[in-house]
Amino acid sequence: MRKTFLPFSPPKIGDDEIAEVVDTLKSDWITTGPKVKRFEQEFAEFVGAPSALAVSSATDAMLVGLAALGIGAGDEVITTPMTFCSTVHVIEHLGARPVLVDVEEDTLNIDPGRVAEALNQNTRALLPVHLYGHPCEMDTLLGLAETHGLYVLEDAAHALPAKYRGHAVGTLGDLTAFSFYATKNLTTGEGGMLTGNSDLVEQARIWSLHGIGSDAYTRYSAEDSWSYEVVLPGFKCNMTDIQASLGLHQLRRQTDSQVRRRVIVRAYDEAFANLAEVERPARRDEVEHAWHLYVLRLNLDMLTIDRARFIQELCSRNIGASVHFIPVHMHPYYRVKYGYDPDDFPVAYRNYLRLVSLPLNLRMTDSDVDSVIDAVVDVVTSHRR
Secondary structure, X not given: OOOOOEOOOOOOOOHXXXXXXXXXXXXXXXXXXXXXXXXXXXXXXXXXXXXXXXXXXXXXXXXXXXXXOOOOOOOEEEEOOOOOOHHHHHHHHOOOEXXXXXXXXXXXXXXXXXXXXXXXXXXXXXXXXXHHHOOOOHHHHHHHHHHHXXXXXXXXXXXXXXXXXXXXXXXXOOEEEEEOOOOOOOOOOOOEEEEEOHHHHHHHHHHHXXXXXXXXXXXXXXXXXXXXXXXOOOOEOEOOHHHHHHHHHHXXXXXXXXXXXXXXXXXXHHHHOOOOOEEOOOOOOOEEOOOOOEEEEEOHHHEOOOHHHHHHHHHHOOEOOEOOOOOHHHXXXXXXXXXXXXXXXXXXXHHHOOEEEEOOOOOOOHHHHHHHHHHHHHHHHHOEO
């Protein structure tokens, strides 16, 4: 058995990132400035988007994105219960109503058929989540949006660098939100990016910094003057040059990083292929999975333990694991406010009970991967019916 604990998802920060941060700290500008602008430009080029806005989190990317789309009181935004709570929080923050629909059995992404059934005269936008890095069925969702005059803002917190039918996530809907949290495929510690239509992104930019028509770097540098105007009751969501210093180098390694992630995924797939007690992640032919997470589904009827005990058993073997996600409708705020029962979204609820996320990160050695595989196999064989 492994002698030291393997964390679930530690970040990998290299010497280039550290040197860039030091360079920023020694410069005249540490908040939103020239390195943020470089990061925005290089990120937009990387995904092929017309424009990009760097912000403090994917949550804020969604918030200012929805604000730029004019979403507010009386509007409905359709999204999924199988996501982190922030996806739904931002709809609430703007006074709109989140409308949850259930997910597909295989990908656990939002089910386009159920989206169609949920549409009404108050629906203004769709907010699909590319769960675990597997893109949603975007042709159907974009078709519904076009037919009914809806906006599409994608939650791509897991989906860098994913593709759908050869098109990069970040170029499909009206706007797309990415996350650079510490565990993500690209990290700036905290941070996010909004990509999409240039006019919408520029409107979101105003929302992202107090509703001021120009950013601080422009006002305090030689490019302009001290004058500014507040044109919207905006938020405070800007990224700093310190964070962008990390992002610039993390971005440049994305292609190589994805190669390593796929090596780990292949090892897991091969090891678990004949293990009937677990179900491997779904993937469809028309997508390129970003592999932010590798999530097993336990066939609990074939085991003598539940999911919580399974994770405890992995931990006792020094393997970190997690669950993604507790469905939104099960949390007290949403359960009470909207009167949800767990079975209101049966596919999400049923699958939640058997989800286990395994370690998948760039600091893992081949030996670490073997340790995870050995632990999973040992737990299954020790507790199979």
